[in-house]
Amino acid sequence: MSMSTGRKLFITDLHGEYQGLIELLREMEYDAFTDRLVVGGDLIDRGPDSALVVRYLRTLQQMHPDRVIVLTGNHEEMLNWYRQDRSDMWLIHGGAEALHSFEKTFEDHNESRLHMDWLLTLPMIAEDDEYVYVHAGFMPDQPLYEQSRDVLWMSEKEFYAYPVDEILEVTGGKVVVHGHTPCERICFDGARLNCDLGSHTYAIAESRSLALVDLTGEEYAVYNCTSRKITRQNWRPRASESAR
Numbered sequence: 089m090s091m092s093t094g095r096k097l098f099i100t101d102l103h104g105e106y107q108g109l110i111e112l113l114r115e116m117e118y119d120a121f122t123d124r125l126v127v128g129g130d131l132i133d134r135g136p137d138s139a140l141v142v143r144y145l146r147t148l149q150q151m152h153p154d155r156v157i158v159l160t161g162n163h164e165e166m167l168n169w170y171r172q173d174r175s176d177m178w179l180i181h182g183g184a185e186a187l188h189s190f191e192k193t194f195e196d197h198n199e200s201r202l203h204m205d206w207l208l209t210l211p212m213i214a215e216d217d218e219y220v221y222v223h224a225g226f227m228p229d230q231p232l233y234e235q236s237r238d239v240l241w242m243s244e245k246e247f248y249a250y251p252v253d254e255i256l257e258v259t260g261g262k263v264v265v266h267g268h269t270p271c272e273r274i275c276f277d278g279a280r281l282n283c284d285l286g287s288h289t290y291a292i293a294e295s296r297s298l299a300l301v302d303l304t305g306e307e308y309a310v311y312n313c314t315s316r317k318i319t320r321q322n323w324r325p326r327a328s329e330s331a332r
Contacts, residue, residue, distance in 0.1 A: 093122060094155075095304040098221065100128025100267030101161070103182065103288040104135025104189060105298050106144065108311035112300035115309045115318050120152050126214060128267040129161025129223035129240070131207065133182025134288040135313075139193035142203045160210035161223040161268065162240040168208050182288075212240065219303060220259045224268035225280075228258045244269035248280065255279040265303065274299060274308050274323040281323065287313055 097118065102109055118125070127145060132138035149156040166178035167186075179187075194200035213233060214221045225247030226235050247266075255264060256279050263281055270286030285297035301308040306324040311317075 094119065095123045095302055096216070096219065097123055097125045098128060098265050098283055098301045098303055099125070099299065100223070101130040101270070101284040101287055102127070102135070102141050102298060103130055103133055103163070104138035104141055104186065105287045105311070105313055106135075106137035106140035107316070108287065108298040108313060109141060109144070111316075111318060112298065112309050112311050115311075115320075116300050116302060118300075120148065120155065124155045124216075125157070126221045126265070127156075127158040128221060128265070128283065129159045129210070130163045130267065131158070131161070132167065132186045133163045133178075134185055135182075136185070137189055137193075138186040139189040139200075139203070142207060143193065146203060146206050157214045157221070158210050159214060159221060159223055160207070160212055160240065164207050164210060165237060165240050167204065171204070171208070212237070215259075215262060218262060220262045220264045222264060222266050224266060225264070226258075228254050232258060240268075242268070244271075244282065248277070252277060252279040265301075273321065274301060276323055283308070285310060 097116065131141050131145060145158050149158055163182065166181060167183065169175040170178040170183060190200045212222065212235060223240050225242040226232060226239050228250055263279060265281045265283060267282065267284035269282060270284050270289050271282050275282040283299055283301050285299045287298040288296055296313040298311045298313065299308045301323060307320060307322050309318055309320050
C-alpha cells in the first residue's frame, strides 16, 4: 500500500449491507483520492444487497488501485467451493440471498460472472507500515504469506490464545486488523483490533451493526442495520479513560 497523506480506514464483514457502507463512508467524509481503504472480507451473503456491495467496491478498487484493498473472507471461500461444485454450504449460510441479489442487480449474466470471478481473486492478507490486515487471523508458526486458507475460518478464541508479544514478533510490531468474529464494540488488545460488529449475523437483530474504522484518527462510526442510525466512538482508550 503506497504511503502519502490521508487516513487509513478499515471496514469488514459487510454481508451485503450496501446502504450502511455508503452511509458510513459519507459520515466519515471518505475521500477516495487521499484516504486509503481496506475491506476485510465477507462482502457477501445474508444481507439484502451483496451485488451492490461487490459492484461498488470492485469499481472503487479499479479507480483507485493504490488506495483500495479488498481481502477475501470465509464467505467468499464458500462461494468458491460452490462454484467448483465442492459444497452447497454457501447456499445455507447466506448464498441464496446473495444469488438473489446478483440476479436482481445484473441483467447480463456475463456481468454477474465477472463480479463473482473478481471475488474469487481477492488476497488473504495485506499490510502497510503500521498494520497487517487479515479476515480472521493467522497462525504465528507459519510464514505470514504462506498461511493455509483454513485461517479464513479461524475463531477469535483460537487467534487470541496467542500472546500479544508473539503476534507482534511475527508482524514486526504491526497491529493486526481483522474481523470475522462479531463483537459488541471494536476490541483492541495491543496486538489485535477486531472490527466486526455483526452486520446481518444470525444474532439478535438489534445488535447487528457495521463499523467503519479510522485507524489514523483512532475513532469509528457504527451503522445499526436495524435502526439505520449512526454513532461514533473511539477505539483506543485515552490515557484518562485507561486510568479509571
